[in-house]
Amino acid sequence: SRPVKIAPSLLAADFARLGEEIAAIEAAGADWLHLDIMDGHFVPNISYGPAVVKALRPHTRLPFDVHLMISPADPLLPAFAEAGAERISLHPEAGPHLHRSLQTIRALGCSPGVVLNPATPAALVEPVLDLVDLILVMTVNPGFGGQKFIPSQLPKMRELRRMIDASGRQIALQVDGGVTAETAPLCLEAGADVLVAGTAVFGAPDYAAAIATLRAGRA
Numbered sequence: 001s002r003p004v005k006i007a008p009s010l011l012a013a014d015f016a017r018l019g020e021e022i023a024a025i026e027a028a029g030a031d032w033l034h035l036d037i038m039d040g041h042f043v044p045n046i047s048y049g050p051a052v053v054k055a056l057r058p059h060t061r062l063p064f065d066v067h068l069m070i071s072p073a074d075p076l077l078p079a080f081a082e083a084g085a086e087r088i089s090l091h092p093e094a095g096p097h098l099h100r101s102l103q104t105i106r107a108l109g110c111s112p113g114v115v116l117n118p119a120t121p122a123a124l125v126e127p128v129l130d131l132v133d134l135i136l137v138m139t140v141n142p143g144f145g146g147q148k149f150i151p152s153q154l155p156k157m158r159e160l161r162r163m164i165d166a167s168g169r170q171i172a173l174q175v176d177g178g179v180t181a182e183t184a185p186l187c188l189e190a191g192a193d194v195l196v197a198g199t200a201v202f203g204a205p206d207y208a209a210a211i212a213t214l215r216a217g218r219a
């Protein structure tokens with residue numbers, strides 16, 4: 001079985017104590033820090049921007065996994081790269097030129113990812129498979145933490161796992177939204193290898209236990 005990475009989503013952290021929250025999840029065994037960027041336009045909510053990401057950078061050694069839910073995304077890509085993002089993922093619906101946006105992310109020295117909304121088909125990533133290091137399957141409609149997992153996305157995960165394996169490239173298959181001790185095993189079984197979790201980590205009394213449970217993939 002492939003190694004599993006856990007990427008806690010800072011969206012569910014205590015926003016008044018972000019530095020402490022990041023230190024706590026790093027100590028608890030998190031692999032990446034998932035940073036949800038929302039603009040109130042592409043999604044019906046606003047979170048935080050590059051200035052906050054930059055302020056957090058000195059507080060942890062965890063790789064910054066930036067999930068852009070903004071449109072247009074292109075004008076802000078340099079700001080997130082400069083803020084210290086290792087990975088930048090965006091939605092194909094965020095702009096007219098997905099291929100160019102992914103090339104720009106790479107040219108900025110970051111690792112590009114593409115994010116599929118629940119209604120967006122797997123086939124959409126096929127023409128850009130050579131450009132991405134990560135494919136993120138949304139298992140909720142983006143915009144808010146704490147929503148219910150959409151199980152109809154599991155066949156799409158399996159399809160993407162087959163596509164990735166056939167490509168021969170190292171591409172992470174990430175899942176985001178409603179990932180809990182109950183749904184994590186379904187995602188791992190469907191081929192995901194990076195689990196994003198907000199509520200299931202930051203809403204738990206013991207971050208280390210929550211991360212270990214998700215990683216073990218047993219309900």
Ligand code: DX5
Pocket residue numbers: 009011012034036067140141142143144145146147176177178179196197198199200
């Ligand atoms: C939703 C975000 C998620 C969210 C996940 O738009 O992309 O990363 O924080 O939250 P939970 O794990 O609570 O569903």
Ligand code: ZN
Pocket residue numbers: 009034035036067176196
């Ligand atoms: Zn996210």
